[in-house]
Amino acid sequence: MRSIIEKTKYFLKESKTILYPTDTVWGIGCDATNSDAVKKVYKLKNREESKSLIILVDSVEMLERYLKSVPKEALEYLSNTTKPTTIIYSDPINLAQNTIAGDNTIAIRIVQDEFCRNLIRKFGKPIVSTSANVSGDPTPKTFSEISAAIVNNVDYVVNLHQDSIAEKSSTIVKIDNGNVTIIRE
Template identity: 70%
Template sequence: MIKNISNINLQLKEGNTILYPTDTVWGLGCDATNNNAVKKIYSIKDREESKSLIILVSSIEMLKEYINNIPQKALDILKESTKPTTIIYNNPIGLAPNTIAKDNTIAIRIPENEFCIQLIESFGKPIVSTSANISGEPTPKTFSEISEAILKSVDYVVNLQQDKVNEKSSTILKIEGDDIIVIRE
């Protein structure tokens, strides 16, 4: 296990925010079940709470704890996807209310990244994952592109893969009946 995961878990359990590398871009994160922690994320990003966030879970089993009715199409996409894919689900349960969109949906991704999986599994709950930028500013592709304002605002910076470069955020899909709608490619 990566040695600083226990320190990160302590931060998350205390309702603090983290800056961490995900399977896509550097992200701002917190306990996705803690309303106050999620409020801090919105404040750091200077983002309206009406704009929902992406949540990371470690597995389909964990996903089932927060989504009662996972469409078969979503399960098929998750099993076949070769790139980071976020799916928007209806009627989430057990998450902080301010993570959920006004239409009662939530965007969730299962990362394919050893660090993220270990972190989520050891924490035992979903973690918020939103790009590490002020709302409306470009998404940083490297740690060095993260603004000083973000670095000073988070409670804990994960010291891992700071040379990581990622050009792309995840694909976001919404399943409505038999239709798969691409929200972001």
């Protein structure tokens, strides 16, 4: 796995797009701090930049580098769940502007998958994670369900877990002024 991580990290550092397995579904990714790379993801998905993206980090410590503050409710929620959980936070910092929603929020997940966690740790920055489909199409549950339009147009496809079936997308929770709202179970 070390050589796959090194090769994937190379593409991320070069502002390229990747197709990779996550702790939920297969994702299209790039350096979440690089607006040019993020533009490529929107183009691949045929998605408007007004729709924000999910960002993956490897730890609470990394999360803290990309938010003005981490709400205590988020830390409590995360400590009580075992499912992959994406939380929508207010006031992101140090990320590409085109990853951030118009209401100045960002969806971030502390990834649980070993490959993703090690990749992000070695890369040293968060990565984008958006489902590997063209906007409007169903989210693929397996690598073989990913359309040729995606597979053939990313810069690098990670050769790992291509025979796995995704359980489902992450739970999405919004935390705003101490209120916890479940957006997607």
